[in-house]
Amino acid sequence: MSMSFDFDTIYNRRDSDSLKWSRYRERDVIPMWVADMDFRSPAPILEALYRRVEHGIFGYASVPPELVQVVVARMWERYRWEIDPAWLVWLPGVVPALNVVCQAYGAEGDEVVTFTPVYPPFLSGPPRRGKTLRTIPLWRQDDLYTFDTERFESEITPRSKILLLCNPHNPVGRRYERQEIARIADICLSHDLLICSDEIHCDLVLDGGAHVPTATLGPEVAARTITLMAPSKTFNIPGLNCAFAVIPNAELRTRFKKVREGTVPGTNVLGFTACLAAYRDGEPWRQALIDYLRANKEVLRDFVRREFPGLSMDDVQATYLAWIDVRSLNLPKPARYFEEFGVALFDGKQFGGEGFVRLNFGCPRSLLVEALNRLRLAVQSTGRD
Numbered sequence: 145m146s147m148s149f150d151f152d153t154i155y156n157r158r159d160s161d162s163l164k165w166s167r168y169r170e171r172d173v174i175p176m177w178v179a180d181m182d183f184r185s186p187a188p189i190l191e192a193l194y195r196r197v198e199h200g201i202f203g204y205a206s207v208p209p210e211l212v213q214v215v216v217a218r219m220w221e222r223y224r225w226e227i228d229p230a231w232l233v234w235l236p237g238v239v240p241a242l243n244v245v246c247q248a249y250g251a252e253g254d255e256v257v258t259f260t261p262v263y264p265p266f267l268s269g270p271p272r273r274g275k276t277l278r279t280i281p282l283w284r285q286d287d288l289y290t291f292d293t294e295r296f297e298s299e300i301t302p303r304s305k306i307l308l309l310c311n312p313h314n315p316v317g318r319r320y321e322r323q324e325i326a327r328i329a330d331i332c333l334s335h336d337l338l339i340c341s342d343e344i345h346c347d348l349v350l351d352g353g354a355h356v357p358t359a360t361l362g363p364e365v366a367a368r369t370i371t372l373m374a375p376s377k378t379f380n381i382p383g384l385n386c387a388f389a390v391i392p393n394a395e396l397r398t399r400f401k402k403v404r405e406g407t408v409p410g411t412n413v414l415g416f417t418a419c420l421a422a423y424r425d426g427e428p429w430r431q432a433l434i435d436y437l438r439a440n441k442e443v444l445r446d447f448v449r450r451e452f453p454g455l456s457m458d459d460v461q462a463t464y465l466a467w468i469d470v471r472s473l474n475l476p477k478p479a480r481y482f483e484e485f486g487v488a489l490f491d492g493k494q495f496g497g498e499g500f501v502r503l504n505f506g507c508p509r510s511l512l513v514e515a516l517n518r519l520r521l522a523v524q525s526t527g528r529d
């Protein structure tokens with residue numbers, strides 16, 4: 145049986161309580177900033193939610209046992225990672241988990257290290273939780289961003305306690321290879337750093353390669369790694385608040401749970417329902433989504449190459465986010481400039497990457513093309529008053 149899925153229909157999200165769209169309710173601006181997609185979730189998720197709503201009682205949630213089995217099986221099938229159900233800690237989001245990690249381990253003033261540019265909560269979390277942030281810029285090799293391992297190691301001090309790692313990396317779209325992560329993990333081992341590995345985009349690999357969870361590099365690495373995952377990006381359900389951490393080390397897990405208690409709310413009962421349906425029944429849709437996103441990425445890259453000679457964007461190996469270098473335009477506030485032309489992008493400055501913008505291409509192709517035409521006008525209009 146062949147299945148077809150619709151990613152082309154444009155739905156009106158302006159009046160749907162959407163963070164991404166409500167900002168521009170009264171304006172003709174295509175929002176491509178926040179990382180959610182403009183696609184409906186797959187039918188099995190919607191059906192599971194209808195059934196759950198029909199039950200009519202929405203008390204405090206406990207994780208469905210089948211979901212635990214499905215996650216354990218998934219880790220084995222995809223990564224040959226054998227996880228114990230006891231290692232799973234359920235959460236309403238990955239960002240709360242990043243904050244719990246920053247608070248739970250190390251003393252006041254200890255350092256949290258991360259590679260920039262990076263998703264803004266990696267930068268705001270540590271200082272909010274009493275830690276000092278140390279940023280190491282990614283560097284470029286063969287037209288791709290990668291870790292500057294020498295600089296990473298040389299900047300580690302006795303107060304460095306935690307590495308926040310983003311893989312696949314938002315915003316640069318890298319899916320790191322095993323040897324790249326292995327070198328980072330080795331350095332963390334020899335300097336006794338805990339690794340918090342945010343792998344929320346792991347099911348959105350577009351380049352056909354394999355995602356390698358940090359914790360699968362070996363038992364020593366697993367013992368110091370907290371892995372964060374969620375169905376939210378892939379199946380477009382971030383508003384349902386369901387994510388999880390995998391924490392093999394019992395001591396780290398206890399500490400994590402203690403700090404979570406009382407500050408982080410429980411997981412959303414509908415989030416559990418959606419997560420189970422997504423992981424159990426959403427695979428055909430996910431495969432089709434990957435094909436669609438890959439084609440969108442090609443449309444975007446071709447357009448940037450053809451129409452914007454001074455600008456550049458790397459291949460997006462994973463995620464539906466493009467990181468575009470607009471430094472040659474010399475715009476003091478790039479995102480604000482493009483917004484005037486009807487496209488809302490994230491300004492790179494918030495990621496620690498001034499002169500760049502991040503574009504979310506998780507939308508119907510016709511909307512992407514319309515946005516690109518607006519961006520062309522914007523680029524052509526630079527330097528003119």
Ligand SMILES: Cc1ncc(COP(=O)(O)O)c(C=O)c1O
Pocket residue numbers: 179236237238239240263310314342344374376382387
């Ligand atoms: C790397 C990364 N982590 C976490 C999140 C958001 O996590 P959550 O919505 O589960 O808090 C995002 C969303 O864009 C992200 O890109």
